[in-house]
Amino acid sequence: MNYRAKYVSAAILTSLIFFSCKKEIIKSVPKTDSTSIKTEALKADSTVLNPTDSLYNLVDKSVIGTQFLTKSSLAPRLKKLLGTDYDQMVKTWNTETPFEKQDNILHAWGCKQHDCNSFSYDLYIDVKSNKINIYKFAESKLTIFKEDDFNIEIKDAFLKDLDIKKQNAEIKN
Template sequence: MKKMIVSAFAFSLLALTSCKKEAKTDGTTTATDSLTTVTQDSTAAPKTDSATSTLATASTDNIITKNEGKYPHDIKLFEDKSFADRVKKLAGAQYDEMLKNFNVESPIVSENGIYKVTGCKQHDCPGYSTSIFYDSKNDNLNVSIDKNGKVTDFAEKGKITVTDALKSK
């Protein structure tokens, strides 16, 4: 019973703090001190690594799309090699810190083929949080890491347009 109350409190705290940021329609976040976007080079040679091709060949049937409503920990999201390799490639040097601080989680939610999952640092959700977006129609992955109001966005094939409704889920 105590564990359920603590979990409910943590989820409520996450919900309250994650709604604090409002996004403008031009894609920038208003509550940030700085915004950095990293996009992979579109002129680079075609990718043939197994991480990209696994999600690409089954864009409607991968760990994210198959598990809507479930929590990342329950489905061992970051133990899925194809998913973890893609996120690691995107986040680069920030991957280990992101993974270490992906403690308080939200379930996978979606809207119109765009999936979202979030996680933040236990006892410091506003201080360090990560949002991962997946566009199943375009097989595009975005990672957004917020460290004390300084947001860094990583995009595979460009920034995914996310509705306010999905942001608030």
């Protein structure tokens, strides 16, 4: 091969290598809004590594808004604890109070919209012991669900609230 043909071949080969290694250029950016980005980020971050830290972040937040009953890391435990009553609780948890904290206890309350006397639930979480108790008020009957038969000590304002609910439902202590 002559000298000129070698250089032309080398130039063609170099060009082919250069263009084959070229990075792909994104020609269009997907259209999205900040809400969907936040939603996707929350889905990705939904795994709870340290339940104690994340549970305290629930204070003043809505059970429905946080999807605590259905999408939290504790949802499988709630389902196991309540058994067949779980679906009913999720369905009738329409009117609610946000999570409150007293010492190491978190509390939230929810009931059937426009019919709190028929179905209401008090959810207690002992963050220190990592145990759940649920008090179900249904048609003047109280049923207490205790995770691992652990009795969360309810006191002060939470106890006063619970006693008022028992009186209203005409349930004896």
